[in-house]
Amino acid sequence: MRYNKWKTGLNIEREFLKSLTFLNDIFGLICKNYGSDREEYYRRMVNFQNTYQYENFINSSVKRMVTAVSNLNMSTWRRASKKATKNPLFYRELMREINEELENDINSQVIENAALIRTLPSDVANKVLYDIRDYTFEGYRASDISSLIKEKTDKHAKASERLIARTEVSKTTTALTKARSENLGINWYVWRTVLDGLRVRKSHRIMEGVLVNWNMPPSPERLAGEKDVGNYHAGNIWNCRCYPEPLISVDDIKWPHKIYINGRIESIRKKEFEKILKDKVVSECGVTLDVASAEQIYRCMAMIVRQIMSDRQKQFQAKTLGEGKKQVYYLCMEFLMGRSLKMSLFNLGLDEVAKKALADADITLDSIFEEEPDAGLGNGGLGRLAACYLDGMATTGICGTGYSILYEYGIFKQKIVDGWQQERADNWLPGGQVWLKSHPDQAVEIRFDGEIHENWDNGFHYIQHTNYNSVMAIPSDMYVQGYDGKGVAKLRLWQAKAPDFDMSSFSLGNYNTAMSKNANAELISKVLYPNDNHVEGKILRLRQQYFLSAASIGDIVQNHLSSYATLENLPDKVAIQLNDTHPTLAIPEMMRILLDECGFDWDKAFSICQKVFSYTNHTVMAEALEKWNVDIFKMTLPRIYQIVVEMDRRAREELAKAFPGDQGKIDYMALIGDNQVRMANICAYTANSINGVSKLHSEIIKESVFHDYYLFKPNAFKNVTNGIAYRRWLLASNPGLCKLLDETIGDGYKHDASDLTKLNKYADDKTVLKKLNEIKLANKKDFASYLAKSTGQVIDPNSIFDCQVKRMHEYKRQHLNALNIAAQYLYLKENPNADFIPKTYIFGAKAAPGYYMAKQMIRMICKLGDLINNDPAVRDKLRVVYLEEYCVSLSEHLMPAAEVSEQISLAGTEASGTGNMKFMLNGAITLGTLDGANVEIADAAGKENELIFGMLTPEVNNLKRVGYHPNAFIMGDDVANSALNFLERGWNGENFHEVTENLRSSDPYMVMADFKDYRRAQADLQKLYADRETWARMSLKNIANSGIFSADRAVLDYARDIWYASPVPMGK
Secondary structure (H helix, E strand, C coil): CCCCHHCCCCCHHHHHHHHHHHHHHHHHHCCCCCCCHHHHHHHHHHHHCCCHHHHHHHHHHHHHHHHHHHHHHHHHHHHHHHCCCCCHHHHHHHHHHHHHCCCHEEEEEHHHHHHHHHHHHHHHHHHHHHHCCCCCCCCCCHHHHHHHHHHHHHHHHHHHHHHHHHHHHHHHHHHCCCCCCCCHHEEEEEECCCCCCCHCHHHHHHHCCCCECCCCCHHHHHHHCCCCCCCCCCCCCCCCCEEEECCCHHHHHCCCEEEEEEEEEECCCCCCHHHHHHHHHHHHCCCCCCCCCCCHHHHHHHHHHHHHHHHHHHHHHHHHCCCCCCEEEECCCCCCCCCHHHHHHHHCCCCCHHHHHHCCCCCCCCHHHHCCCCCCCCHHHHHHHHHHHHHHHHHHHCCEEEEEEEECCCCEEEEEEEEEEEEEEECHHHHHHHHHCCHHHHEEEEEECCCEEEEEEEEEEEEECCCCCCEEEEEEEEEECCCCCCEEEEEEEEEEEECCHHHHHHHHHHHHHHHHHHHHHHHHHHHCCCCCCHHHHHHHHHHHHHHHHHHHHHHHHHHHHHHHHHCCCHHHHHEEEEECCCCCHHHHHHHHHHHHHHHCCCHHHHHHHHCCCCCCEECCCCCCCCHHHHHHHHHHCHHHHHHHHHHHHHHHHHHHHHHCHHHHHHHHCCCCCEEEEEEHHHHHHHHHCEEEEEHHHHHHHHCCCCCHHHHHHHHHEHHHECEHHHHCCCCCCCCHHHHHHHHHHCCCHHHHHHHHHHHHHHHCCCCHHHHHHHHHHHHHHHHHHHHHHHCCCCCCCCCCEEEECCCHHHHCHHHHHHHHHHHHHHHHHHHCCCCEEEEEEEEECCCCCCCCCHHHHHHHHHHHHHHHHHHCCCCEEEEEEEECCCCCHHHHHHHCCCCCEEEEECCCCHHHHHHHHHHHHHHCCCCCCCCCCCHHHHHHHHHHHHHEECCHHHHHHHHHHCCCCCHHHCCCHHHHHHHHHHHHEECCCCCCCCHHHHHHHHCCCHHHHHHHHHHHHHHHHHHHHCCCCHHHHHHHHHCCCCHHHEEEHHHHHHHHHHHHCCCCCCCC
């Protein structure tokens, strides 16, 4: 329904203009008295601007205008709602919401408009003086000069007043319409112009009648191919009389209808999505939507969304090839994807459409989201980073493909039983398979074991591989939709299958023999990171890594040949990123293909490998860099071993020239040494780029594990600080904070995270700080409710939420946190009336199945929590929560509620971290060492807005050098002694002497050296938290300065400095 009363009130505009023209008389007097003296004229105009009378005039004029707009707007809402709403009960509810006072919105409009008009006199004076800058007044009478200045003043004042009146009335109308829409839960409006022909600018004519979401303002100029002036809503830009017509009822407009989504205008039918969904439910499940189960609806929605993304990915890929752009291939052993449906709908701009379609059947979209399991394709930060970079590539227009393994049972499902971690199969595929599209016709054969025979025929060298065992790598694809664009990334996952079924053995009754071949082949893709505490586990891991590498390289080569029919230009069109050392075997596999199958000579083949491969290092600990026993390697991968041996021989020759006589350095840098094949050295020797993942980490690897390679090829070493797909943890997880951001800084941050810096100017705004605290408390209540429903654990939303969620590992020092909790427990037992702000410690972590000490740490934390939570003397002040099976979807609930982010690794051990960035984005304060990306977080937000403790990396290295003895730090520290003794004695028949003995004797990660300063930081936390305004300001500074940790930024850094890839233009 076209309800013209939504138009901006012209009478209000005229009245407002009339009040502003009163200023012309004042300006005329100034010109008459002082116009002949240009400096005095300017000074008088500015002085008038600063008078109390002018301030009162502006405030009263603006208040009259805003009040008039508000009254008209409310009246329009009433009439429009009556026409749009047939149900009288619903109409009464609408009226109640519409009539609610918008006092805050009205006051903010008065303040905003007054601020814009306040500089009118000086603005006019500046324009006048600019106009007459080239005049020569020699011989002019003073009265002539005064008349000229009066004429120019009159001209500019009237023009400015007209522009102000039109612009501010329209902007106020839009702001109040938006406020009432949000109160009513109305998310869409129709962009309307005043339909007065050529007076409507071209970019706005395009928008006429387009359906727009309040959360996604368009950029009309970008759509029209004009200079972009940003994203804004109807009537919310200068000299514009366009206006928003709220979509109170979907029956108000004709369908099909134009809609603005993903940065462009598309035509969509009202029932289109609903019809697709209903048809899919009927065809797939044999039931109608109104009786379908949540699980059936989830599957059907997933299939619809997957098909949309698949189609878009093909278009994106075709455009990339058509424009000759470089493609990026990202190899990683894991991709921690989380759930797909919510973010896919969100990035496609279909979340509101889906919500409406389901609401008509009385179904909530959130209930459908809960049907999806987290994809069992990853474990920790490495995998989550890889997933974030797929999102970043899709969003920024870099054509990217990820490669990994389709793990049938993920890493494991964690179950805590009597404090002990138990591993159970993560049977995620029944619910997750719907996101995968299998392509058995594109399978790649992978050969293991056997013997290699080198043959010469008429001068041609060829390789014969006999008695090998084949495994088929079957690809399945899932897709990642970029935000606000057409980019889609693909994740290709390889599943291991036997090449055929051993029918002859089966027919002879040898069923076990027949089945064992299949079972052995399929073991490769059963579980992520199988336990390698035994030889069989090591062999399986090696087979997994070659399986991933060989299948992926075979696929990349085949795709390239099908497009270009040659591999000569591979470095110009392909960049391959090895994420950590797991996919290192991609390098010798590429050599194998180029040498054995394509006939390249060694130098040419190796030159191609050097140009296409780059390597990201994720650890500063030499013991974590992968090495393989030569005998196992040679037996499992005989041809790859031959190639690595030759690479090693040539590398030694080259290194001997670079470091003559330094055999020790050459042996350390060699690709094979000490009966081991060294994955990291293969990468460092071959790759064109070796990057760390934080500034500190990138410097440390140059000084330690790769120091010699840094001397050998210094230009190859680079830094790209990690980044996160921030929209998942902010836009899709923290709507309360997003609403505040929209109201204060606009919504540009949704497209560009650097826009968050605009929030800095509100650091001293008490209203904003108060609102931040309110939002955090609401998020804490939501998380407490979620936790109670899902686990039965009860926590106090008014307590401090102190969170440490990451892999359980000694270097991450969860036992430092636990030791302090034990000390706080003992203190509160002795001082029950102590002034102590209640604290809830929240842990979430999995330990590797074979990592005994990490499992002991989990047991200690869980048992300590049981003791504290059941002790009536302290449980109102101290609680400990262990989040079983911590995963991405759980983190989306936790991050918005967190207040303290524990990042307490020993300085020099954490490469970067990404959880620290997600916490920062949601306003948590980092309590941490200056390690990994914590350094850059503290630099960005200001060290005064974090809680920093502990030794610095040089201090740690120095202590290691002189000899570290933990007892030197324990002796004389009564708190440390008491806490260790308490844990060592234990309670209820259990103790934790293995953990405490480790801390007293070796303490490899210097927990005791940092314990005292950690307690100091925790005490500082209590004091700072007590001042709610100060704490909110610290939180705000973290949010405002978190934008640099966006995956979009990180991907563009890689594209510019490492891949030399440019974005594919997205089009209009």
